[in-house]
Amino acid sequence: MKEALDRLLARLRMRLAKTPIPRFFSWWGTELLACLPERWRKLIAGSNEALLVEQDAEEFVVSRERERHTVELGRIARNLGAEAQVAEFRRLQASIQNPALRAIFCIPESSTLTRNLSLPAAAEDNLRQVLGFEMDRQTPFKADQVYFDSRIVARDSASRSLRVELIVLPKALLDPQLASIGGGAIDFDAVDVRSRTDGDGARRGINLLPVEKRARRRDMRLPLNLGLAAAAVLLLLFNMSESLSNRQIAVETMQAEVDKAAAAAREVVDLKKSLQDSIDGANFLSEKKRNGVLTIALLNDLTGRLNDDTYLERLSVERNQIQIQGQSKEAASLINVLGDSPFLGNPKLEGQIQPDPRTGKDRFTISAEPRSAVPAQAGQDTQDPGLQATVSGDGEPKEDSDGTP
Template sequence: MALPPAWQRFWHWWQDQLSQAIPQQLRSWFSHRQPILIALPSEEELQAWQWEGRGQAVPLRPLAQPSGLEAMLSSLRARESAEEVSFTLVLLPGQYLRKTILLPSAVEENLRQVIAFELDRQTPFSADQVYFTSRIVERLPASRQLKVEIVLTPRAFLDAQLTRLHQANLKPHRVDAALLEGQTPVPLGLDLLPSRWRPRETRWQKRLDWSLAGVLAALLGLALALPLVMQHRILSALEAQVAQLRKAAQASSALQQQVTALEQAARFGITRKQATPPMIVAIEELAQRLPQDTWLTGFSYRNGELRIDGSSPNASKLIEILESSPIFQNTHFVSPVTQDRNTGLERFQISMTLGYERDAPK
């Protein structure tokens, strides 16, 4: 779709700014990209303009005959060392018909065929009487319609103008409709040039087009492949870093496990030592707790269990007395209490575990 006139002026200005950075010897290769505009207001008059640096078309000089323009363009070719100068035939207001219509969005794929059928109804002409072109101005999703601009000109009129120019050895590469801003034409950015009037490309032009297409394809391929290559390199570098960090993490985890095991072993030993009173404390506690009339005949300690044997007038009270101690836990008789016939005392065997109350299970 062609650009609007305002955008087209900006496009020419932008091209001119870029061309300033190109050396003069190379700039001449692109001189044909700045088209010369030709208009035939009447059978006797010819007007011409050329785009200047500010993106505006300025008149070359008043000319009355196409042959005069051809002579001037010959000197222009020699001065710019350009083999070919691009001509655009512009149709001035009154030489073309411009109309905007609404069509269903479904016809977009076959827009030209649909417009050809609609010309009889939308214009005074039929499709075989005119050359026409079109472009979509706006899409209206709410109503599912397209706003389409149609530009057409009678076939007989355009053929006559092209014949005059070809007789003067002027072969336009494009036919555009233009608006007038003062005396300066502003092309709409369309092309009404019939296929049979289009200039044939020379062999070197075709080769150049194919070469440029190949370069463009190569650049596009490079532009697509380069990010993938860079991402692959970055991914490989990240994977290597992750592998190194994984090894370091595994080594750190192994060391942490060893440290944890050592801490648990040390904590267990300290806890066991703190939870079990020293034997001297246990002996002293027994001496203070046991009644004066109670005698011990046996004393043993193994794996945290303290066992005492002895005689007492009332052995059943010893359990209660020993359980009141903060370091004796799980106090109980190991065997039934018996009475000594000779002394009349009760013989007992009592077992208990050593441990502070705060460490005893709740």
């Protein structure tokens, strides 16, 4: 199960390496580091430190690698006992600030066999397995006789091929060296190749040590990263919850202000309506008087237009209807006479003209519509008391005190 998971993770790492994402994060990390103070950059770069162990003719040389530069910490004699070698290694390891640095056993480049291979691009997903099959064909060893590692030097997308560098080290050469220091009691994290021709003795950056022989370290990065990711998610959820809560409070506050403003607006509308109703009530009679037909002016106009052989028995003014009842010797001609009145509109006879045997005149009923426009002169004439007329209950006009009808 673990091997299948390792293969799956390796396949995912290879596919990720084909994308521009690693190059982008590498560039981004470099730019971010450049913005930090130098002390912080050195602190972060400390994670790339390592403790190097090399076999010399009579001694084991222990060095500290930091920022691609190595500083010798001490030497351990090969003729010491295994326990003494382990104790001396632990002492040198404890002399540095970070004793948990990776321990890497370095061998000279001349002890390894290097081959450059051209493989199909599809072999990248199972590169180690493919190299194991190619081992006896590309080298004089079988796969179970060597420790090997590889590096992808270049990818050719046109030909869909890979250029791979294969580094091979016989087990018979490495196992005695690892057993000679501390009797094999010292666990190394990696076995790398260090070039003696370079001025700084740079490592290849490979690991020839098989997984089962590597030092077992508890990698705290995974749980730490998971914890940080969980904390980030919790903080994000908390932030979103607080944002929603604050927004809800703001919405409720705004809604309360809107409701208050709406209530004030409704109150203003009600007050305005009440005021308008009061104004309309106060102006109703004056408007009615101004726009309606004045009875006195109507009587004055009828008095001037009707001839002496015509008198009225009843005059009714109700809303939009004026009704005139009376007697006249020429009742049919009254329609034309009343049609010229500025107070009467569309006068017409209602029913038939009936003769009255007692008076010898024709009894008539005329209806008309009141006109809203009242001439100013007519309105002025209504103020003259000398032009007023009255109608008796029996239809006969009364005489004034001076004897005139």
